[in-house]
Amino acid sequence: MSSEKTEAIVLRIYPWSETSLIASLFTCDFGKLSVIAKGARRPKSSFEAALDLLSICRVVFISKSSDALDILTEAKLQRRFRAGEKNLLRLYAGYYTAELLDHTIGRGDKHTELYELAQATLEALHESSLQVAAIVLRFEMQLLRLTGHLPSWRDCAHCGRDAPADKGFSSFSMLGGGVLCSNCVAGAQQIVRLPTAVLEILEQHSQVNWRSTNLTAYGCTQPAVLRGVVQRYFTVLLDRKLQMHSYLEELGR
Structure with a gap:
């Protein structure tokens, strides 16, 4: 020992x-x-x-x-984590960070960059000038990227070809792990019509250089749609409904 x-x-x-x-x-x-x-x-x-x-x-x-x-x-x-002294939403966001990490990472799996991201997320929640919605979304997208589960935003998750939006919407597959092209969407299950504006925000928060993400301006005009897609994706991925999702409903308003 x-x-x-x-x-x-x-x-x-x-x-x-x-x-x-x-x-x-x-x-x-x-x-x-x-x-x-x-x-x-x-x-x-x-x-x-x-x-x-x-x-x-x-x-x-x-x-x-x-x-x-x-x-x-x-x-x-x-x-010590003291963001909860500012407001409950920041406290719940911290708890959600812990819950996601606990259910996503296997025992003994070393993730140095993910550790740095988690630490940066907790520190950001202490800053009242930073938006909780942006902090949470960055953490979610980067967690998916660093663990190999980030959805495909532009290329078809099934065939790899370009999957352009149709009239401002993309066909997003919860089971397939990303957008589908018009050929592959036929017969697919658990498909969500994802507005292009929401997809672009998800993609922005997925960039490799996550430290440069703007956390002061969220800029999402359809927060309920965004939160619904992200939470459902994690539910499918982890095969469980996360407890803290119900405490973060304010992020979808």
Whole structure:
């Protein structure tokens, strides 16, 4: 057994016993970890209240070679998530970030850039000048891109040919993973007519250089359509309805 050090975002915590916790951590160097923090529920534990949801910590853990839980031996708080003190929507957006990460990333899958994106997302939620809708959409699209699930916005997801819009709408396949051309759309299931204006916003937030995305001006005139498409796509992809979707209805208004 080896002892490892890294930085981590706390995605989920729940009690294991009267004195211990189990935590899901997204780390910079080791991907997602499931750890047991023995004694973390004691009033004066060595974890110094670092294991709060969405906190960023420096952690030390003992890696287990089997499927057993890794053992967390130390956690030092670096930054606490306080965006919820500004308004509930920013709090819910933070919780949604954690929920998406927890259900999308496999245990031990290292994603350094995704970790940087997650950290940047939590920091952006603290900035009142930045729009929550833009912050959330950038995170969603970049999460899909970095995990290999980004839809095809211009070329047919089935045959790879150009799939131009028809009268301002594209045929978007939830199961196929992107737009379909006029030849491939026949007989396809779970098709949504996606307005070109919405598709362009989705594409803008999918760019590789995500750090340059404008988060101050969202510019979507059909937010309900956009949120409906994105949430449904994640539901199909993950084969589950995410709990926080119902708390983010304001983003569609």
